Amino acid sequence: MSLYLCVDCGGSKTSAVICDADGTIVGRALGGPSNFAYLSVEAFREAVALTVSDALKTCVSPPSVDPVALPPTEPLFAAAWFGVSGLDSPAAVAEVTPVLSELLGVPAGPRLSIANDTCLLAAPARMHPDVSYAVTVIGGTGGIAVSFKELPDGFQELGRVGGWGWILGDEGGGFHVGREAVRQMLAETDAASVRALPPPESTLVKRILERFGISSVLDVLVAVHVPDAPEGVNNGQTLPQYTMSREKRLSSLAPLVFQSAFEDADPLALRVLQSTAETFATSIAILLGEATPEAPNLVKADEAIVSFGGSLVGVEAYRKMVLDALAAKGHVFKYVAFVDDAAATGAQGLVASFKRQ
Structure with missing residues (x-):
């Protein structure tokens, strides 16, 4: 045995x-x-x-x-x-x-x-005898954070934030990143219309337009809102991306944002990720702080390990954005792990x- x-x-x-x-x-x-x-x-x-x-x-x-x-x-x-x-x-x-x-x-x-x-992501806490608290953070297609206390017979869940799915949330995940990219792209276009000037050049914008096979930023509204089609039907469009569900049309943009941000240093893409990382950190921070009688399940970051999992937070630069945003809120973890x-x-x-x- x-x-x-x-x-x-x-x-x-x-x-x-x-x-x-x-x-x-x-x-x-x-x-x-x-x-x-x-x-x-x-x-x-x-x-x-x-x-x-x-x-x-x-x-x-x-x-x-x-x-x-x-x-x-x-x-x-x-x-x-x-x-x-x-x-x-x-x-x-x-x-x-x-x-x-x-x-x-x-x-x-x-x-x-x-x-x-989500409990499996708390496993690194077992390699650190000086901590008994873990906060697990999943940032992939969706996003969720869960806090745990290690007990002799396993981990006790203390609190959770997120994991609501793309319609209601998924802050920090791929859908959030893709939606924020489109929102900020549209906001730049709206602002430029007032100034009667073209919006700034952006490799991210070029990649998004190319992905949807369109030439104008405002045409992305149609690309995003075309209803989901029955399997095998493409809504009369010729491009395969229109056969995707609306959720995947946006979540599949996340790799383009990461490429534009970390390979091209594209200002728009960097702002998108800074925004989503800040929102994600705000959600995670709900689990953190000094425990009180009114909130007995809060976890002090400096007495815990934060353990990340998922494709987005697997990118070190994005993970650092989330950690920096948490640090700015006063939450610095004793240990950081990626699983x-x-x-x-x-x-x-x-x-x-x-x-x-």
Whole structure:
């Protein structure tokens, strides 16, 4: 019983990583989607079982071609940690716990931790014995921040901000960046009309116009507002971007903003990212401060680690913008981490936590 398992269950894939007692990764595998909110319990169990079985096959050299039967006939795992997207309530955790316990042969309790997938980003806190608080920040297509306190049997969620989806929020994520780019581009055009002068030259504007196949900034209004089309229909337009959903038409502009900002130093693109980083920091700051009887779950940044995950905050320059905006509000974290492989970091953090016990 020397193996430690971490499984990151997401809407597009399942990632399982297995470590030995020294924290060395000895097995890993990718599987199909396992968002708990989108699947039946049986389908969720099957997705997890296939992925964990495939990860176990890689634990031997050479890797086995035969499937590893689950539940195991003898104990395999010292502990397991699941981060499951779509698992947002105690009732859902209670429903899935006996299923995973039986599947892995790990009894419910301190050796089996099951929570929402944002919890996995808190894993770096387990590598720093002098902190017991973590703030996880996801900035990818969407944006969310969650604060945690580490307890002997896992992480307790303290507060969360965001993750509302593109219609209601997603500040700091790709949709927010794309929408802000279009808004500021239109604002510059409006201001220039009053001055009877052309707006400043911008590589970002050129890239956005090219993306939508238009020649005038104001034509972007049509490009953005054309309704979503049924699959396979392009609304009478000839360009493939019009077959995208309205959300993706804007979120897909984020790479253009980053390219224009950090490769071309385009002033408009830099202002867009400074604006979105400031908004994101304002949201994150809701979780931070000195705890009081009225707000007992606030976390002091200088006593916590902030752990980032997601494609946008994976860009160091943008991550620094967010951290600088937080520092300007008086929130400087004791440690900063970026997690690009949540399952691997989670498995190694799990080993570290048991070594400390």
